[in-house]
Amino acid sequence: MNKKILSILALAGLGLFATSCADEDLGPVVTFDTAGKGAYVRLLEDNGNLLVNLLDLSQSEYVYSVEFVDLEQGDLVSEYRIDLVYQDRNTDNGDNSSGPNEIMSWSASEFVESERGFKSVMDISITPDDLFRTAGVDASTVKAGDRFVVKGTLTLEDGSTFTADNSTAAVNGSAFAGHFDFVLSAGCPSDLTGTFDFVGSNFWCGAADNTGSVTINALGGGSYSFSDWSFGAYPACYGGNAAGWGTLAFTDVCEEVSFTGRTDNYGDTWTFTSSLSDDGTEWTINWVNTYGEAGTGTVINPAGWDFVLAE
Template identity: 40%
Template sequence: MKKYIFYYLLVFMGIMLIQTGCSDDAPVGDYFADEQYNARGTVITPSNVVNGFFDLGDLDNSSIAFDLAQTGEAASSVSVLANYNGGGFSEVTSVSSLPTTVTVNANDVISALGLDANSIAVGDVIVMVFDATSGGGTYRSSNTLSAPFSCLSALAGTYNYASTNYWCAGPDLTGEVTIIETGAGTYSFDDWSFGSYGNCYGGFGTWGSLSMNDVCNKISLSGEDNYGDTWELTINSVSGADLDLTWTNTYGEYGTTVLTRTDGTNWPPLSN
């Protein structure tokens, strides 16, 4: 008899559970799907970044570009905001249709954030976020885009030289010299004397660990030649495809040389 009572009790409890689960207040059907599962807002995703950094050596002409796409509700507008080294965000630009390609200029970022361009250093970072406005409200996507301040250095190549006023008072010299990239922003010349060693000594020197360093278009030399002498290189002027420089070393040798590009491009604004 106890078994039958227990059986009927289980059946009764099951009926009550079914009735409770089917009540109007239960989170099922269209009401529950609409209110609990339908996405609100828009997720913005940047991709296909061009450049990827702001060039401190040429901020006036520096920019990055990227594509923006959306998922979720259709956005009526997207604000692109930026901060500097973890500070507060300010709007740089906005778009009203997606997908699209956005170009952000370095000077626009500097202006929007109230930065002093002279205080920005290599390694400082701009982080961009995206606030999308849609029917569900305005939401900030978790996707971000980082753009550090860095410097483009592309000095490697073979150039014509014209050497004058060198230490052994020989005739004007012309020829070709190759700048060899030995690392990021570091270079070596295949002839540091720009032809003068060949005229004065009858052959090339041994250049040891001499290195030319380019940090945001600021040129300096490091290392020493195989004789233990250090060298200096002074940029006299840059005019289009012509780079006028003077070199000296602690042995007392010196010379003036004009390097001319032959690839149809101009030298960057190099200085010391």
């Protein structure tokens, strides 16, 4: 029987369930005292904006507030410093990676007291200009995928220093809200999800053109998948859809779309060519795979597709 039909008729699967019991040998929840003595940076709040938006740098400011935890509520801390490590992930024009280089620092005289009575620094602002200046790069050279790693250091009055590298996993974990290090990633916001009408045509089996709807699902990181990569061909030719689509995917990088996943769950490789209509409302995708199947899907977005296609 045809391998596609086997999968299309692939019937109900089995559900597996598991239960677990509490482990009576587990110790109590870890505390700062049991995790070890020293000091760490605790996040109080931030604006959640960890994206350096290459389409709108003015909206890329990261703002956060922290307090310092030690045996005397931060009184042992003499300095809080943040350094930058720039990781250039697009090295076509050479590797511009740099760091660590200091972004800014605060001494004990500049600390304020948080509501809980800990020494703190409030409303720290890191802008793209701060990042580019510290990294020694021009904004035009920064590409999607580049990373700005901010690394915090606490220096105590006795000269000892504490960072993420010499702190325990517990302190760096979510339970303590540790905020020594964080990453600001260069990229662009992307949301192409939704359900859209399509017209399917040119099916290899000779079936008539058809219409339907297809859903674009987000895979994360600007990567997406169609709910039906055949655009109606499998239902028309086999009587049902595929059980899965393997790694088939397309990616939106700063409003430029390209097909990045090309192998289905049967091991066949797919090739795509696509174009946008003059008014930008119709995205026509021609596909063919190494199993001999082929077709065309025209996906319609009345609001217009807000991207260009990679060459």
